Amino acid sequence: MDCHLDIFFLEAVLNGVLLAGLLALLALGLNLVFGVIDVVWISYAELVMVGMYGIYYAHKGGAPFLVAAVLGIVLVAVAGALMHYLVIRPVLDQPPINQLLVTGGVLFFLQAAATMAFGVEFRSIGIRLGSVNAFDMSFAWARIITFGVAIGGILALWLFLTRTYMGTAIRAISQDRQIMPLMGVDARRVYLVTSAIGGGLAGLAAALMVLQYDIYPQIGLQFGPLVFMICVLGGLGNMIGGFVAAFIISQFIAVGGSCMATEWGYAIAFLFFMVAVFIRPQGLFAAKS
Amino acid sequence: MIRISPAALVGLAALILLPWAVRFGFPGSEKYYLHVLIQILLWAFIYTGWSLMGRFGLTSLGHGAFTGIGAYATVLLWNFAGLTPWLGIPIGVAVSVVVALLVGYPCFRLRIKGHYFALMTLALTEFIRLCIVGLRDYTGGSLGTQPARAGNGISLYAVQFEPDRVLSYYVVLALWAFGLVVWLRIDRSMDRYALDAANQDEDAAASVGIDVTREKLKVTAISAALCALGGAMYGQYQMYIGPDTIAGLGVSLNIVFAVIAGGIGVLLGPTVGAVFTQLLSEGLRVAIQGSGFLKDWLGSAALALDTAIYGLLLVLFIIYMPKGILGTLLAWRDRVRAEKALRPPEAARPVPRRAA
Amino acid sequence: MLSLTNVDAAYGSFQALFGVSMRVEAGEAVAVIGANGAGKTTLLRVISGLLPASGGDMTMDGVSLRTIAPHRIVATGIAHVPESRRLFPQLSVEANLKMGAYMPAARARYAERLDYVYGLFPRLKERRGQLAGTMSGGEQQMCAIGRALMSGPKLVLLDEPSMGLAPVVVAQVFELVRRIRAEGYTVLIVEQNVQQVLKVADRAYLLEVGRIKTAGTSAELLASDDVRRAYMGL
Numbered sequence: 036m037d038c039h040l041d042i043f044f045l046e047a048v049l050n051g052v053l054l055a056g057l058l059a060l061l062a063l064g065l066n067l068v069f070g071v072i073d074v075v076w077i078s079y080a081e082l083v084m085v086g087m088y089g090i091y092y093a094h095k096g097g098a099p100f101l102v103a104a105v106l107g108i109v110l111v112a113v114a115g116a117l118m119h120y121l122v123i124r125p126v127l128d129q130p131p132i133n134q135l136l137v138t139g140g141v142l143f144f145l146q147a148a149a150t151m152a153f154g155v156e157f158r159s160i161g162i163r164l165g166s167v168n169a170f171d172m173s174f175a176w177a178r179i180i181t182f183g184v185a186i187g188g189i190l191a192l193w194l195f196l197t198r199t200y201m202g203t204a205i206r207a208i209s210q211d212r213q214i215m216p217l218m219g220v221d222a223r224r225v226y227l228v229t230s231a232i233g234g235g236l237a238g239l240a241a242a243l244m245v246l247q248y249d250i251y252p253q254i255g256l257q258f259g260p261l262v263f264m265i266c267v268l269g270g271l272g273n274m275i276g277g278f279v280a281a282f283i284i285s286q287f288i289a290v291g292g293s294c295m296a297t298e299w300g301y302a303i304a305f306l307f308f309m310v311a312v313f314i315r316p317q318g319l320f321a322a323k324s
Numbered sequence: 325m326i327r328i329s330p331a332a333l334v335g336l337a338a339l340i341l342l343p344w345a346v347r348f349g350f351p352g353s354e355k356y357y358l359h360v361l362i363q364i365l366l367w368a369f370i371y372t373g374w375s376l377m378g379r380f381g382l383t384s385l386g387h388g389a390f391t392g393i394g395a396y397a398t399v400l401l402w403n404f405a406g407l408t409p410w411l412g413i414p415i416g417v418a419v420s421v422v423v424a425l426l427v428g429y430p431c432f433r434l435r436i437k438g439h440y441f442a443l444m445t446l447a448l449t450e451f452i453r454l455c456i457v458g459l460r461d462y463t464g465g466s467l468g469t470q471p472a473r474a475g476n477g478i479s480l481y482a483v484q485f486e487p488d489r490v491l492s493y494y495v496v497l498a499l500w501a502f503g504l505v506v507w508l509r510i511d512r513s514m515d516r517y518a519l520d521a522a523n524q525d526e527d528a529a530a531s532v533g534i535d536v537t538r539e540k541l542k543v544t545a546i547s548a549a550l551c552a553l554g555g556a557m558y559g560q561y562q563m564y565i566g567p568d569t570i571a572g573l574g575v576s577l578n579i580v581f582a583v584i585a586g587g588i589g590v591l592l593g594p595t596v597g598a599v600f601t602q603l604l605s606e607g608l609r610v611a612i613q614g615s616g617f618l619k620d621w622l623g624s625a626a627l628a629l630d631t632a633i634y635g636l637l638l639v640l641f642i643i644y645m646p647k648g649i650l651g652t653l654l655a656w657r658d659r660v661r662a663e664k665a666l667r668p669p670e671a672a673r674p675v676p677r678r679a680a
Numbered sequence: 681m682l683s684l685t686n687v688d689a690a691y692g693s694f695q696a697l698f699g700v701s702m703r704v705e706a707g708e709a710v711a712v713i714g715a716n717g718a719g720k721t722t723l724l725r726v727i728s729g730l731l732p733a734s735g736g737d738m739t740m741d742g743v744s745l746r747t748i749a750p751h752r753i754v755a756t757g758i759a760h761v762p763e764s765r766r767l768f769p770q771l772s773v774e775a776n777l778k779m780g781a782y783m784p785a786a787r788a789r790y791a792e793r794l795d796y797v798y799g800l801f802p803r804l805k806e807r808r809g810q811l812a813g814t815m816s817g818g819e820q821q822m823c824a825i826g827r828a829l830m831s832g833p834k835l836v837l838l839d840e841p842s843m844g845l846a847p848v849v850v851a852q853v854f855e856l857v858r859r860i861r862a863e864g865y866t867v868l869i870v871e872q873n874v875q876q877v878l879k880v881a882d883r884a885y886l887l888e889v890g891r892i893k894t895a896g897t898s899a900e901l902l903a904s905d906d907v908r909r910a911y912m913g914l
Contacts (some may be wrong), residue, residue, distance in 0.1 A: 130381075130438070140581070143634050207449065305447050306451060309448065
C-alpha cells in the first residue's frame, strides 16, 4: 500500500469526483428504465459499447466529433427502444428475473456481434485533449468535460421529466401504472419512449467514454456490474440515490486505485456495496416500493 | 433409497460402455470425442449444482464465484503449498460454502429476492473475479494459470488424469452421477416442499412453521459446494484455469443459459442443457473450420459466433420456451397423457358443446 | 348519452357482470348501489376500459366503446375517478391535474382548464405544489375529481367517492358532487352509502351479484323493500 495524505491523494479524490459524473450519468439511464418499466437492463453497458463503436466509425468516416456523438446518441436510443420492443415486451408478464435474463441474452449477443464485426483489438478514437495543471495536480480535460456534460445531461433529463407532458407521464406511470389509460396515456408508448431515453443516455455516456477509454467488445464487463451496484446502492429506480451512490463508489475506486492496484479499488467498492446493502437492503435511500 | 427405473439402468449401462463404443466407432479420433463427452458431463454436473437453487426461484448470477474459488483454491494450494488436491479440493469447497453462507444469510434474512438477489450475486461474482485478478502474483492475473503437472500427467496423489481420456471420462461420469443423486435426494426430501412453498409465498410458508432462511441456506450451501467441486475438477482436467473461463459473469450467465435451455425443474434438464450447449459450440467450431468463407470473414473472432447464437437462443428460449427443451417436452407428454385419460371410451356419444 | 346493453365482464374465469343494461342521459345524475362485491367497481372499469367486457355492448353518444382502445376512451368524453382516489402520490397537485389534461384535445386548452378547476376548487390552488400523497382524504378526493375534470369530459364516473372518509368529509364530498352536477356534467356514481347518494342522484340502479335487480328514480328506490331490507337494516 502506498498511501499518504498528500497532494496525490487529493488528486485521486478529485479525479474520483470527476469519474462520479460519468458513473452518475450511466446509473441514471438504468434507474430510469427500472423505475418506469421495472426491468433491469443487464446489457446496459453493452449498449454503451455499441454507441462507442458507432461514434468511433462515424468519426473515422469523416464526421466531426460532435456530429458523430449525436449520431451515437441517436443510434443507442433506437437500440434501446428496439431492445424493449423485440425482447422485453414479450416477457413483461413473466417473472422479473426472466426479464433480467432476457437482457442477459442480449448481452451475449452484442458482445459476440461486436467481436465478429470489429475484432478484439483495442481501438482509440485518437482525440487528445490534454490536461490542466493546478497546484501540482493534473486533470485531463477529457475528464473535466465529461463531468460537465454528464451533469448537464442529468439536468436536461430532470427538466424533461418535470416540465413536459411525456416526462410527467413517465414519472406518473411508475407510481400508478393501472390508471394511466384513464388519462389517455398509452403505457406501451411511454415504455418505448423511456427505453429510447435510457438508450439515449447510454449514447451520451458512450460519447464521453470514447474520449477517455479505448474501445473493445468486452468493455461492458468492466463497468457494467459497477453501474448495477451503484443503482442498487442508491435504491433501484431512485435517480437521486443513484447520483449520490455514484459519488461514493467512485471515491472507493479512485482512492483505492491510487493506493493499490486498480483491481483492489474495484474489489473494495464491491465489498462495500455488499456490506452496505446488508445494512440497508433497500439501498441507501428509500427506493420506490 | 433411490429407486432406479429399468430405463435408468439401461441408460446408466450405456453410459458406462460408451467409451468402448466411441473407441470402436471412431478409431483414431477417440480422444476428441471423449473430450466432448467429458466436457458435457463436467458442465452438466456444474449446471445440475446450480439448478438446485435455480429451481426454487433462487436465480443466482454468481455461481461463477464458486466454480472459481473451487478451481483456484485447488490449483494454488497445489502449486504453492504442494498440497494434494485430495485436501485442496475439500478446502476449496469449504471456502465456497462459507462464502455462500456469508452472502446468503443476510440476503435471505432480509428477504432479498428476484432481481435484487440476482444483482447481489452478480456483485459477489465480480468481487471474486477482481480478487483473482488482483492476486496476480499467485493467480497469473487475467492470463490464468495452470496446475503443475505431476510426472506424465496421470497421478492419483495429484488428482490428475487428463492424458488418459477414458479414465477422465469415468471420473467425470461418477461426478455427474453423484450430482444427480444429490438432486434426487433433495427432490424427494421435505426440504424440497418447504422450498417450493417458500418460492410460491414466503409469508405463508413461514406461517406454517417453515424456517425459510434455514432451508434456503441449506440448498445454497449444497449448490455452492457442488459447483466448487465442479470448478476444481474442471481445473484438474483442463489443466488450465482463467478468471474468465471458470469465474466471472460470463461463466455465471453460461450456467443460467444452459439450464434454462435444458429445463430448470427437471432432473436431466441441466444435462440436456449441457448436451445442447456443448454440441452447439462443437458443431459451430467444426462448421467454421470446414468453411473457408466463415473462417475468412470471422478470423480470430470465429469463437464469438457461438456466443452470439447463445445470446439469441437465450432470448428466444425465455420468450417462447421458458421451461426449456426437456421441460417443454415433458409438459407436452404429460398433457397428452392427461387428455388420453379424460377421453371417453369409443362407445360413448360426444358431449354437446355448451351454447356460447 | 351512455348506453349499456347486456354487458358481461369477467376476471379470468370468474364472471363479475351478467347482462347488465342501463342508460345515462345527458344532464342526469345516476347512481349504482349495491353491496360489496356486487360488481359496482367492475361496472365502471368496464365502461372506462380498464377491464375489457366479455359480452354485450356499450355506446357513448352512439360510438361503441368496445371498439376503442382503453387509452382513447377518455377522448369520447368519459372521465373516471377511480376507487380510493388513485392520485399519483409523489407528484404535486398541479402535476396530477396536468396528467388529467394529457390527451391532445385537453392539452391544447390546459391553461384554461387549470384556471377553471382552480376556480371551482380554490383549496387545490392553495396546495398546488404539495405532494398529492400528503393531503387529507377529502382534499385528495377533490384533487381526483379535479383531475378528471381537466380532460373536459361530458360524463364523470365516480367510484365510491365516500369510501374511507370520515362522516364529516363524506358530506363535503357529496357537496362536491352536487357542485359538478350544477356545472353541467353528467354523473354516474357508484356508492355503498345509499342514503347520501340517493339524495344527490335522480335515478338509481341496484346491482346484486353482477346483475341489475331494480331500477328507478331515487325516491322509488329509497322506498323499495329490497333496498330497505338490505342496506338500512329495516
